[in-house]
Amino acid sequence: MRATVFKSHQRTFDCYLEGQKKIVQATAKGNLLKGDDTIVVGDDVEVSQEANEEFFITSVHERRSVIFRQIQRENRKKITAANVDLLVVLMSASKPKYKRGMLDRFLLRAAEWEIPAVVVFNKMDSYKEKDFDIKFESDRLSNLGVKCFEISAKDSGHELKYLSNSRDDLLEVLREKNSIFLGQSGVGKSTLISSLSGGEVDLKTKQIGKAGKGMHTTTWSEMIDLGDFKMIDSPGIRSFSIEDLLEEDFKFLFPDLVDLFPKCEFFDCTHEADSKGCYFSDLEEGREKKLILSRLEAYKKLLDEVSATPDWKKASPQK
Ligand SMILES: Nc1nc2c(ncn2[C@@H]2O[C@H](COP(=O)(O)OP(=O)(O)OP(=O)(O)O)[C@@H](O)[C@H]2O)c(=O)[nH]1
Numbered sequence: 001m002r003a004t005v006f007k008s009h010q011r012t013f014d015c016y017l018e019g020q021k022k023i024v025q026a027t028a029k030g031n032l033l034k035g036d037d038t039i040v041v042g043d044d045v046e047v048s049q050e051a052n053e054e055f056f057i058t059s060v061h062e063r064r065s066v067i068f069r070q071i072q073r074e075n076r077k078k079i080t081a082a083n084v085d086l087l088v089v090l091m092s093a094s095k096p097k098y099k100r101g102m103l104d105r106f107l108l109r110a111a112e113w114e115i116p117a118v119v120v121f122n123k124m125d126s127y128k129e130k131d132f133d134i135k136f137e138s139d140r141l142s143n144l145g146v147k148c149f150e151i152s153a154k155d156s157g158h159e160l161k162y163l164s165n166s167r168d169d170l171l172e173v174l175r176e177k178n179s180i181f182l183g184q185s186g187v188g189k190s191t192l193i194s195s196l197s198g199g200e201v202d203l204k205t206k207q208i209g210k211a212g213k214g215m216h217t218t219t220w221s222e223m224i225d226l227g228d229f230k231m232i233d234s235p236g237i238r239s240f241s242i243e244d245l246l247e248e249d250f251k252f253l254f255p256d257l258v259d260l261f262p263k264c265e266f267f268d269c270t271h272e273a274d275s276k277g278c279y280f281s282d283l284e285e286g287r288e289k290k291l292i293l294s295r296l297e298a299y300k301k302l303l304d305e306v307s308a309t310p311d312w313k314k315a316s317p318q319k
C-alpha cells in the first residue's frame with residue numbers, strides 16, 4: 001500500500017494510507033534506517049500489514065526534493081523533510097521582530113534545496129509602519145520573483161492594506177502541493193496552519209515570551225492533509241548558521257545577483273562604494289538601486305560568514 005509519512009517518532013512513523021485516507025503507525029523494516037538512511041516527514045513509502053495486524057514500511061520511493069543540511073564533520077547530508085514542492089517562509093510583522101537577514105538566509109536555503117519559496121508576513125494586525133517598511137521588503141522580494149502575502153493568522157478577515165496578496169491568494173498557491181512552513185519560533189506557523197485548515201486541525205501554539213521570542217512550541221515536523229493540499233508544520237529554526245555552504249558555489253545561491261557580477265570591470269571586484277568600474281556603484285540613483293544594493297549587502301555579509309571556514313574543511317557535496 002502506498003502511504004505518505006506524516007510524522008516521525010524516530011523508529012515508528014505515522015503513515016497516511018492514500019487509498020484508505022487514514023493514518024496508521026508503522027515500523028520501518030530491515031535496513032531502511034541503517035547508516036545515514038532515514039525516513040522523514042513527506043516520504044512516499046510502501047506499507048504492508050502483517051498477519052498480526054501490525055504495519056511495516058517496506059520501502060521508500062525516490063524523493064523529488066529534500067530539505068537538508070550538510071553535516072561537515074561527518075561528511076553527510078542530514079535530511080529533515082522530503083517531497084516538498086513549496087517553502088512558505090513566515091515572518092512576523094510585529095513580535096518576534098522582523099529581521100531581513102533571517103529572510104535572506106531562508107532564501108539562500110531555498111536556492112540550495114532548489115525548492116520555490118513564498119514569503120508570508122504574518123501578524124499584520126499588529127504591524128507598525130515605524131518598525132520597518134513592508135512595501136520596500138516586498139518590492140525587494142518581487143525583484144527575485146518571490147511572492148509575498150499579507151496575513152493575520154489570528155484574524156481571518158484581515159483586509160489588505162500594504163501588499164497585494166491575501167490569505168485567499170495563499171490558499172490558491174498552496175493548492176495541489178506539499179508545502180512546508182518555515183520560520184523562527186513564535187512567528188505563527190502552527191496558528192496559520194490551523195487557521196487555514198478551517199477548524200480541521202488544532203495544532204499546539206504558545207504565546208511568545210517577555211523578550212519577544214517564541215517558546216519552541218512545535219518540536220517535531222508534522223504533515224497535515226487538507227485534501228486539496230498538504231502542509232508541514234515545522235519547529236522554529238534555532239540555528240541560522242550557513243557555515244556548511246561552500247564559498248565556491250555561493251554566488252549561485254543569489255540568482256538575482258549572479259548575472260550582474262560579470263558586469264563589473266574587474267573580475268575580482270569587491271563591490272565597495274569606491275570600487276573602480278563597479279557595476280553596482282555606477283547604477284542610477286533611485287529606489288531600484290536601493291533594492292539591488294540591499295541584496296548585495298546581504299550577499300557580502302553572508303559570504304563573509306561562509307568564507308570564515310575554508311571550503312576544504314567542509315563536507316564534499318554529495319548526491
Ligand atoms: N497578534 C497576532 N498574534 C498571532 C498571529 N498569529 C499567531 N499569533 C500568536 O503568536 C504566538 C505564537 O504562535 P505559534 O503558532 O505557536 O508560533 P510557531 O511559529 O508555531 O512557533 P514554534 O512552534 O515555537 O516554532 C501565539 O500566541 C499566537 O496566538 C497573528 O496573526 N496576530
Ligand SMILES: [Mg+2]
Pocket residue numbers: 189190191204205217218233234235236
Ligand atoms: Mg509551532
Ligand SMILES: [Zn+2]
Pocket residue numbers: 264269270271272275277278279280
Ligand atoms: Zn563590483
